[in-house]
Structure formats: structure tokens, C-alpha cells
Amino acid sequence: MRALRWHDEGDVRVDDVPKPEIQEPTDAVIEITATAICGSDLHLYDGFMPGMEEGDIIGHEPMGEVVEVGSAVETLSEGDRVVVPFTISCGACWYCDQQLYSLCDESNPNAEMASESMGHSPAGLFGFSHMLGGYDGGQAEYLRVPYADVGPIKVDSGLPDEKVLFLSDIFPTGYMAAENADIENGDTVAVWGCGPVGQFAIQSAEMLGAERVVAIDRERERLDMAREHSDAEVIDFESEDVYDRLMDVTDGHGPDGCIDAVGAEAHGAGPSSVADSGQDGEEMQGDRPYVLQEAVRCCRKGGTLSVPGVYTGEMNGFPTGSLMNKGLTVNTGQTHVQRYLDPLLERIEDGDIDPSFVVTHQESLEKAPEMYETFRDKNDGCVKVMLNP
Structure with a gap:
């Protein structure tokens, strides 16, 4: 065969x-x-x-x-x-x-x-x-x-x-990602990554009662797909600041749930991504922390971080202190x-x-x-x- x-x-x-x-x-x-x-x-x-x-x-x-x-x-x-x-x-x-x-x-x-x-x-x-x-x-x-x-x-x-x-x-993965975000009716949910899993996470979040879903990516076709096939608002992370926009749409509180639908090969914008790219070149780490860093920073206090994105090893720069001090819940898994x-x-x-x-x-x-x-x-x-x- x-x-x-x-x-x-x-x-x-x-x-x-x-x-x-x-x-x-x-x-x-x-x-x-x-x-x-x-x-x-x-x-x-x-x-x-x-x-x-x-x-x-x-x-x-x-x-x-x-x-x-x-x-x-x-x-x-x-x-x-x-x-x-x-x-x-x-x-x-x-x-x-x-x-x-x-x-x-x-x-x-x-x-x-x-x-x-x-x-x-x-x-x-x-x-x-x-x-x-x-x-x-x-x-x-x-x-x-x-x-x-x-x-x-x-x-x-x-x-x-x-x-x-x-x-x-990818449909069950997107659905479990939304379920793991502990969504309640009226919640605001942010989804990093508008690839196939992200698309299903967006639609599943709406199925589970999210009032507002914000989709984050930099590829026009993926952002257009999120906009056209759901009620999601979109953020192009290369043209605007994700944290500022999410604070603006949530009156400064941050999203109730944040979904990392990207995983190990995340791309970032700004100085931290340049530094981490240097580390990658020296084989100092396998997984890139950009999405997790940003999701932890953006998520409201006491909110939930859901991670369906696949990670394969270890990473530097994970904001453990922010995670703990903000009282975030993290749900992960295949x-x-x-x-x-x-x-x-x-x-x-x-x-x-x-x-x-x-x-x-x-x-x-x-x-x-x-x-x-x-x-x-x-x-x-x-x-x-x-x-x-």
C-alpha cells in the first residue's frame, strides 16, 4: 500500500x-x-x-x-x-x-x-x-x-x-478546549490561534454559552474564517496590542477564559520573541512561551487557562508567579x-x-x-x- x-x-x-x-x-x-x-x-x-x-x-x-x-x-x-x-x-x-x-x-x-x-x-x-x-x-x-x-x-x-x-x-479537541475553559453563560473567552483547532474552540465556546469570543492570530485567512463562521471578534497580533485590546473589551478585567490553541511552535511579537528566538537557535529550549505568557497576563484574576495546543518539552520564561498570584486555574491534556x-x-x-x-x-x-x-x-x-x- x-x-x-x-x-x-x-x-x-x-x-x-x-x-x-x-x-x-x-x-x-x-x-x-x-x-x-x-x-x-x-x-x-x-x-x-x-x-x-x-x-x-x-x-x-x-x-x-x-x-x-x-x-x-x-x-x-x-x-x-x-x-x-x-x-x-x-x-x-x-x-x-x-x-x-x-x-x-x-x-x-x-x-x-x-x-x-x-x-x-x-x-x-x-x-x-x-x-x-x-x-x-x-x-x-x-x-x-x-x-x-x-x-x-x-x-x-x-x-x-x-x-x-x-x-x-480537531472537533473534539476544540470542544474539550472550550469545556476546559469553564465557560459560564455571559463569559468572555479569548482564543489564541485560529487554525483548525482554534476554529472549533471558537464555535464550541459559543455553543457552551460564551457571550463574547475574541480570536487572535496574524494570518488574514484564519481571522476571516473566524469572523465569517462564528460571531467572534478578531485581533491581528501584529497590528495591535493584544493585552490593550482585551482590557478594552472587558472593562479592564480580562477574559474569563483563555484558550491556547497554538502550542509548541508559537510565534510572538515584541522584544521577548526576539530573545526567545535566540534561545531556540542555541537549542536552549524546545517549546516557545509567547502565547502562554500573554494568556496568563491577559486572563482575569481567578480565570481559567485552557491548553489544547500540543507542547513537546520544556520552556523558559513561563510566568509562574503571575499564574499563582492571579489565582488562575489551568486545564490541559490530549x-x-x-x-x-x-x-x-x-x-x-x-x-x-x-x-x-x-x-x-x-x-x-x-x-x-x-x-x-x-x-x-x-x-x-x-x-x-x-x-x-
């Missing part, structure tokens, strides 16, 4: 590889009809994620048709149309029982490697480094799905792939996707949201290397790339 493989920083290629097979009785194999490039994939592409090995198949936003099931699989049959969440979860450990699926105790075969770095291991993830399992990813023609009774959700309606594909990651699949599919089927609005580019799998570059560099107005194997 054809699959996109990581060879080195900035080097991904579509290669011929063996088709996956059932390895455990709880496995299924799907033929992929649609997949996508995620902002988190860029952390691999740009060399920010430890644990990558040459030849790894990447990608973690797949859907398709079940072509084979293991002998112990009870909920899926050949021919079922499914969306596969990026988190791999056993469904039986203590964390899965608490619906903390991205913290599954059993699904990462390389848990010891992750524990050495983090203290404990989170769940295994599709296509996302050997530290998190080394599982083959979904930017391919076929995918082996472990714990198939726990992950995939069947889509029985005739909705096109582009309306349901993003249940695999998304517990399985928790959200049924209710969010229902919202799509009811017409409350059409997730396909984020797709700006749709191409064949063979064009994936080219589209990684387009997506990373935000060329041609690129916000989200959907691939069709």
Missing part, C-alpha cells in the same frame, strides 16, 4: 509499505477514504517531537471502511463506515473507566520511555512518535486499529466524509476523544455545525509532501488539508 512516512526533519515521502494485518483479536483494519494533516503533525515535520524514527507512518485523523476484524471485536463488522479517534484506549483501565481516554494505562507499549520523560505515560497515539507507542498512522491507504471496540464510531448516515472526518481529532464522539456526531447530524468549513485544500495522498509544506508555510490561504487515499 501507499503511505506517508517520516524520514527526517522536513522530509516526508509517500512510499510503498506492507498492508497492515490483524495482530491481536481486538484489532480491526480499515481502508482509509479520508485523512488530514493536523497542526500537531507539523511538530513532527519540524523536528520538535522526540522519539521519531526514519520510516514512521504518520497522521492521526483517519476515517474509512472496515475491511477486516479480529475474532474478539464485537461492535464492528466488515463494511462499516467509521471515524477513528487519534487516541488509542483500552476501555478497561482505571483511566478509561473515568473517561480519561487519552491517559489510558494500557495502550502505550513504550510506556517506560514516556515515563522517563514525563513521570507517567499517557495513552498511545496513532502516528505520533515511539514515545507514544510507535503506532503506524493514518496518512495511508489502510490502518490497523487496536482496541477496535473502544475507538471507532460508526457513521450510518449519508453525510460526506468532510463533515464527519474531524471527529477524529483530548479524551471517545468521550465526545456520540454527542458531537449528533450535533453534526442535527445541523448545529458543519465541520467541513475548515477545509481549504483537498488533495490525493500522493501530494501529501507538497501539502505539508503548503500547510506549514500557510501558503495559498491554507488552513486545513484533507487527503483522499
Whole structure:
């Protein structure tokens, strides 16, 4: 089969590889009809994620048709149309029982490697480094799905792939980000980053009762998308001061909730970004603190900081003193996707949201290397790339 493989920083290629097979009785194999490039994939592409090995198949936003099931699989049959969440979860450990699926105790075969770095291991993830399992990813023609009774959700309606594909990651991720912001009716919420996760965080914040959502970015296409597909106000951080504007719209209090939908490869404006760029060049830190610094500064006293943006290592310059003295609550984590699949599919089927609005580019799998570059560099107005194997 054809699959996109990581060879080195900035080097991904579509290669011929063996088709996956059932390895455990709880496995299924799907033929992929649609997949996508995620902002988190860029952390691999740009060399920010430890644990990558040459030849790894990447990608973690797949859907398709079940072509084979293991002998112990009870909920899926050949021919079922499914969306596969990026988190791999056993469904039986203590964390899965608490619906903390991205913290599954059993699904990462390389848990010891992750524990050495983090203290404990989170769940295994599709296509996302050997530290998190080394599982083959979904930017391919076929995918082996472990714990198939726990992950995939069947889509029985005739909705096109582009309306349901993003249940695999970015729609639940944006929704959990908004949920983690502890939104109450009438709140003001600020969202840093208007990429795909940010777009869904904006819409989810409105669904959860935010009266005012302010979206922050510097890319015109992303700011326009936030403005056109929601009621968000927008800030271009390169043309105006974010803190001053947020204080102005909140009568000096600051937003009730602040969402960092950017993560490790954040860009900043001003002297601090110049200093941190120098540190990056000397390999003094892996993650960039610009968004977190600004969000902590802007958030109202006693407010909540939600961090769905993926961070991969350590950083200098995190404002711990401000965080503590302002009494902020911080909620983070990879998304517990399985928790959200049924209710969010229902919202799509009811017409409350059409997730396909984020797709700006749709191409064949063979064009994936080219589209990684387009997506990373935000060329041609690129916000989200959907691939069709």
C-alpha cells in the first residue's frame, strides 16, 4: 500500500509499505477514504517531537471502511463506515473507566520511555512518535486499529466524509478546549490561534454559552474564517496590542477564559520573541512561551487557562508567579476523544455545525509532501488539508 512516512526533519515521502494485518483479536483494519494533516503533525515535520524514527507512518485523523476484524471485536463488522479517534484506549483501565481516554494505562507499549520523560505515560497515539507507542498512522491507504471496540464510531448516515472526518481529532479537541475553559453563560473567552483547532474552540465556546469570543492570530485567512463562521471578534497580533485590546473589551478585567490553541511552535511579537528566538537557535529550549505568557497576563484574576495546543518539552520564561498570584486555574491534556464522539456526531447530524468549513485544500495522498509544506508555510490561504487515499 501507499503511505506517508517520516524520514527526517522536513522530509516526508509517500512510499510503498506492507498492508497492515490483524495482530491481536481486538484489532480491526480499515481502508482509509479520508485523512488530514493536523497542526500537531507539523511538530513532527519540524523536528520538535522526540522519539521519531526514519520510516514512521504518520497522521492521526483517519476515517474509512472496515475491511477486516479480529475474532474478539464485537461492535464492528466488515463494511462499516467509521471515524477513528487519534487516541488509542483500552476501555478497561482505571483511566478509561473515568473517561480519561487519552491517559489510558494500557495502550502505550513504550510506556517506560514516556515515563522517563514525563513521570507517567499517557495513552498511545496513532502516528505520533515511539514515545507514544510507535503506532503506524493514518496518512495511508489502510490502518490497523487496536482496541477496535473502544475507538471507532460508526457513521450510518449519508453525510460526506468532510463533515464527519474531524471527529477524529480537531472537533473534539476544540470542544474539550472550550469545556476546559469553564465557560459560564455571559463569559468572555479569548482564543489564541485560529487554525483548525482554534476554529472549533471558537464555535464550541459559543455553543457552551460564551457571550463574547475574541480570536487572535496574524494570518488574514484564519481571522476571516473566524469572523465569517462564528460571531467572534478578531485581533491581528501584529497590528495591535493584544493585552490593550482585551482590557478594552472587558472593562479592564480580562477574559474569563483563555484558550491556547497554538502550542509548541508559537510565534510572538515584541522584544521577548526576539530573545526567545535566540534561545531556540542555541537549542536552549524546545517549546516557545509567547502565547502562554500573554494568556496568563491577559486572563482575569481567578480565570481559567485552557491548553489544547500540543507542547513537546520544556520552556523558559513561563510566568509562574503571575499564574499563582492571579489565582488562575489551568486545564490541559490530549483530548479524551471517545468521550465526545456520540454527542458531537449528533450535533453534526442535527445541523448545529458543519465541520467541513475548515477545509481549504483537498488533495490525493500522493501530494501529501507538497501539502505539508503548503500547510506549514500557510501558503495559498491554507488552513486545513484533507487527503483522499
